[in-house]
Amino acid sequence: MTYNNTDKLIIALTWFYLVAFNLFSMSGLATPLMFGITILVLVNINFKMEIFTFHLITMQFCLFCYLSAFWAMNGRLSIYVGSAIFQTLISLWIFYAYYQKLPDVRILFKIVQWSGYFILLYAYFYYGVENIVATEEGERLQSEFVNVNILGTLAATVIVIHGYFYLFEKRSADVLMMIPAVFIIGATQSRKALIIAVFGIMALYTVKQMRKNKNNLIPFAKMVFFFFVFVAALILISKTGLFAGITGRMEGLIASITGEGDADSSALVRKFYRQIGWIQFSRTPLAGIGMDNARILANIAMGKSAYLHCNYAELAADGGVLGLVSYYSIYIYLLYKEMKYVKYDNSAVLVIVLVLIRLLTDWGAVSYYTKSTYFYIMIYYLHVNTMRKKYPRIK
Numbered sequence: 001m002t003y004n005n006t007d008k009l010i011i012a013l014t015w016f017y018l019v020a021f022n023l024f025s026m027s028g029l030a031t032p033l034m035f036g037i038t039i040l041v042l043v044n045i046n047f048k049m050e051i052f053t054f055h056l057i058t059m060q061f062c063l064f065c066y067l068s069a070f071w072a073m074n075g076r077l078s079i080y081v082g083s084a085i086f087q088t089l090i091s092l093w094i095f096y097a098y099y100q101k102l103p104d105v106r107i108l109f110k111i112v113q114w115s116g117y118f119i120l121l122y123a124y125f126y127y128g129v130e131n132i133v134a135t136e137e138g139e140r141l142q143s144e145f146v147n148v149n150i151l152g153t154l155a156a157t158v159i160v161i162h163g164y165f166y167l168f169e170k171r172s173a174d175v176l177m178m179i180p181a182v183f184i185i186g187a188t189q190s191r192k193a194l195i196i197a198v199f200g201i202m203a204l205y206t207v208k209q210m211r212k213n214k215n216n217l218i219p220f221a222k223m224v225f226f227f228f229v230f231v232a233a234l235i236l237i238s239k240t241g242l243f244a245g246i247t248g249r250m251e252g253l254i255a256s257i258t259g260e261g262d263a264d265s266s267a268l269v270r271k272f273y274r275q276i277g278w279i280q281f282s283r284t285p286l287a288g289i290g291m292d293n294a295r296i297l298a299n300i301a302m303g304k305s306a307y308l309h310c311n312y313a314e315l316a317a318d319g320g321v322l323g324l325v326s327y328y329s330i331y332i333y334l335l336y337k338e339m340k341y342v343k344y345d346n347s348a349v350l351v352i353v354l355v356l357i358r359l360l361t362d363w364g365a366v367s368y369y370t371k372s373t374y375f376y377i378m379i380y381y382l383h384v385n386t387m388r389k390k391y392p393r394i395k
Contacts, residue, residue, distance in 0.1 A: 006044055010098050011107060013037050013044075017095075018115035021371045022154065023122065025146050034371075038091040041098060049097040054381035055089075057330050058374065062086050064326040065291040068319060072290020081292040081369055088371050092378045103389070105382045106347060109161050112379070116158035117177055120184050123151060132187040141187050149365070150372075152190025155181040160200030160357070164350040167208050192361050199360065203353045269302075270309040270364065276301055277313025281320065288320035292369075311362035327368050331355055334380050340394050341387045351383050 003011065017037045024030040065082030069075035099105060124132060126145055141148045159181050165171040185193045276297050280289060289296075294317040295305040308314045315323045334355055341348040354376065358367070367373045387394075 010041055010044055011111065013041050014095060014108070015111050015115050017091075018111065018375070019118055022115070022119045022146060022150070025150065027145075034091060038094055042094045045094070045098045049093065050100075052096065052100065052381070052385065053333070054096055054378060054385075055093055057333060057381075058089050058377065061326045061330065061368075062089060064319065064323060068287065068290045068323070071287060073293045073296055075290065077292040077295070078290045085369060085374070088374050092374055096378055096382065099378075099382050100385055103386060105379060105386055108379045108382065109164075109350070112376075113158055113161045113165075116154050116161075117181070119146070119151070120155055120158070120181055123184060124180065127187075132183055141189075148188040149190050149192060152185050152188035152193030153196060153361075155184040155188070156190075156193040156196035156200070157354075159185075159197045160204070160354065161350070163201045163204055164346075164353075167204050168346040168349070192364050196357050196361060200353055200357055203356070204349065207349050207353075272301075273298060273306070273308040274310045274313040277308045277310060277317040281313070281316035284317075284320055286320045287322050288316065288318045291318045291323065294318050307366040309364065309366065311365065311367050314366045315368060330377060331359060334377075334384065337384045337387075338380075341391060344391055344394070345387060347383065348387065351380050355380065 017034055020033040020037065021030050024033065062082055062085045065078055065085060069078035069082070072078045099108060123141075123146075127141060132141070141151070159178050162175070162178050162181075166175050182197075185197060277294055280294070280297055294308050294314050297317065298304065298306045298308060308317065312324070315327055319326065335352065338348045338352050338355070342352060358373075358376070361367075
């Protein structure tokens with residue numbers, strides 16, 4: 001596709017938008033920068049906007065956050081989180097107005113990929129190459145310019161997206177860029193990031209092989225061989241100094257679930273937070289205690305205001321069944337629509353894999369309020385919109 005000067009400007013602004021809320025997430029610069037970028041995009045689309053499913057389905061959850069203030073333990077918390085989500089949605093609705101006109105949203109995945117690589121390269125500059133590559137067991141990068149779990153998750157997401165372009169579109173010239181991302185995952189010791197990278201690449205490769213001639217055993221043999229090589233590679237790198245830390249954290253996580261072995265303190269604390277949420281859900285199953293009010297329970301139990309480190313437990317406590325349905329209907333609708341196109345378009349495979357990864361990793365993180373969550377949701381709904389135009393016969 002050929003882009004005119006306005007297209008190139010908005011694509012560049014989108015790249016800066018993503019860089020801004022990652023690079024300056026722990027400073028006061030992110031919000032004003034993102035606001036300024038959004039205004040520039042709005043001006044360049046001539047203030048023209050339409051209403052699509054993305055606007056309606058995200059707004060209904062935002063409204064639920066506001067409404068929960070009526071029965072919340074602390075209504076101000078619900079209003080505050082509703083306002084934070086609304087501010088994010090306003091800017092994304094403006095971006096949506098431009099990108100819904102494009103025949104293909106792969107450019108957005110490339111923007112995510114290359115803005116991600118920029119952040120990762122900045123991390124090497126900020127922490128120093130030696131502090132990332134030479135990380136020893138027990139050490140972990142500290143959250144300074146960005147939370148290390150966010151940095152690790154970003155690295156893993158970049159790997160999955162880049163893996164898709166390599167496997168399905170044969171773009172291999174820049175594949176070595178994935179190596180620095182792997183080292184970032186090891187240095188951050190993010191269990192979530194490791195799960196994203198491993199599950200994502202395995203899922204993409206499996207689907208690619210399954211798409212080939214089912215009467216031919218070669219694709220199946222390749223898949224089995226790749227699986228064993230992949231597992232062997234994971235075992236080998238887990239024994240290196242860089243990945244020993246994340247291996248130990250994964251073992252601690254498994255021990256906290258199975259009850260066998262030594263569970264690390266982080267996994268046990270997260271498990272306790274989840275239990276707080278589920279206990280509250282059993283007491284207020286329909287509508288919960290108000291959005292963002294689970295932090296009150298955490299403060300009572302742990303002596304500090306905190307999220308419950310599990311999106312399901314957090315939403316169950318805050319919003320009950322209504323909150324869970326309101327939020328996860330966003331993803332259920334996506335999966336329902338994307339499954340119709342997965343046989344016809346490879347890009348649907350990437351969207352489905354990324355959505356499944358989100359549903360999997362939501363067990364270990366609270367994601368319903370983050371800007372990146374809604375940016376990815378915007379991309380997915382834009383993809384559904386382009387699929388509808390590309391395959392009008394599919395209802």
